[in-house]
Amino acid sequence: MKADTFGRFCSFLEQHSGILLSRDKQYLVETRLSRVARAQGHASVESLIETLLNRRDRSLAREVVDAMTTNETLWFRDVYPFAALEKKFFPEAVAAKKSNYRIWSAACSTGQEAFSISMIAEEQRVPFSLDIVGTDLSEEVIAKAREGIFDDLSLGRGLSPERKRQFFVKAPSGWKVAPQISRRTQFKVGNLLELRPESRRYDLVFCRNVLIYFSRETKAKIINRIADTLAPGGYLLLGASESLTQLSDRFTAERLPTGGTAYRLKD
Ligand SMILES: C[S@@+](CC[C@H](N)C(=O)[O-])C[C@H]1O[C@@H](n2cnc3c(N)ncnc32)[C@H](O)[C@@H]1O
Numbered sequence: 336m337k338a339d340t341f342g343r344f345c346s347f348l349e350q351h352s353g354i355l356l357s358r359d360k361q362y363l364v365e366t367r368l369s370r371v372a373r374a375q376g377h378a379s380v381e382s383l384i385e386t387l388l389n390r391r392d393r394s395l396a397r398e399v400v401d402a403m404t405t406n407e408t409l410w411f412r413d414v415y416p417f418a419a420l421e422k423k424f425f426p427e428a429v430a431a432k433k434s435n436y437r438i439w440s441a442a443c444s445t446g447q448e449a450f451s452i453s454m455i456a457e458e459q460r461v462p463f464s465l466d467i468v469g470t471d472l473s474e475e476v477i478a479k480a481r482e483g484i485f486d487d488l489s490l491g492r493g494l495s496p497e498r499k500r501q502f503f504v505k506a507p508s509g510w511k512v513a514p515q516i517s518r519r520t521q522f523k524v525g526n527l528l529e530l531r532p533e534s535r536r537y538d539l540v541f542c543r544n545v546l547i548y549f550s551r552e553t554k555a556k557i558i559n560r561i562a563d564t565l566a567p568g569g570y571l572l573l574g575a576s577e578s579l580t581q582l583s584d585r586f587t588a589e590r591l592p593t594g595g596t597a598y599r600l601k602d
Contacts, residue, residue: 343384351396353550353553355550367402368383404473406473408448409493415591416572420455421458422591423593425455425456425459429461429463439564440467441525443522445476445489449468469520470522470523470525472525484509527545530560532563536569538570540571542571543577546573547576547577551582558579562583569600
């Protein structure tokens with residue numbers, strides 16, 4: 336692929352998704368887009384990209400951006416955020432006598448994070464109604480999350496046999512999340528670059544393992560928009576290797592009793 340084509344594709348991808356590719360990631364573009372190129376009848380990925388950049392084809396643009404996302408996720412990822420639901424966030428909601436609690440799983444991939452949150456709520460028998468909204472840029476992963484069916488391989492990543500037995504029912508093509516877990520979740524396609532103000536704010540936002548793909552400027556913009564979606568005193572949780580350092584002054588960092596850090600919206 337010509338360096339110029341690669342450069343123009345990188346600008347396109349960042350503009351549509353925020354995802355920033357370094358110069359050495361040409362192989363990644365070739366690997367991720369070869370299936371789309373074949374399906375669209377192109378002899379090479381370069382030819383697909385030229386078509387993409389020269390035509391305003393929104394459905395092709397969506398398909399290409401979708402193929403460039405990294406959707407790696409697992410159940411109860413890093414453990415401590417989910418233990419913190421039990422030890423801190425849910426007890427605080429009970430103490431505040433909340434009748435409804437809202438959690439946003441931003442960049443939720445295939446939904447494991449949202450379903451893990453719901454499993455903790457089920458185990459804790461929380462006395463309030465809980466809404467968990469999962470959003471992701473990729474239509475493909477949102478369709479999978481809505482379906483809620485997982486194979487043994489993906490269930491083996493972070494889910495205990497006990498929880499599998501309790502919270503899944505056998506389906507012809509795998510295991511389906513049981514209704515008592517899925518009833519609290521809803522999944523929507525949503526781009527973090529196009530965040531709009533919500534009519535109802537969130538008490539807690541999980542935005543984990545996605546900011547790593549963005550430039551500092553994009554991260555700061557997204558964090559500030561997330562701050563606008565939080566209820567007063569609401570919390571933001573990032574991935575284990577991510578932090579808000581020098582990105583926003585609207586939060587106070589709090590060490591969690593279960594390890595890791597939560598960011599509380601300043602009053
Ligand atoms: C590595 S996964 C992380 C999934 C989950 N949050 C976790 O920590 O396990 C990153 C997800 O971010 C999504 N993503 C990337 N850019 C995005 C954007 N601009 N808006 C919304 N989601 C995005 C990808 O589609 C992918 O599913």
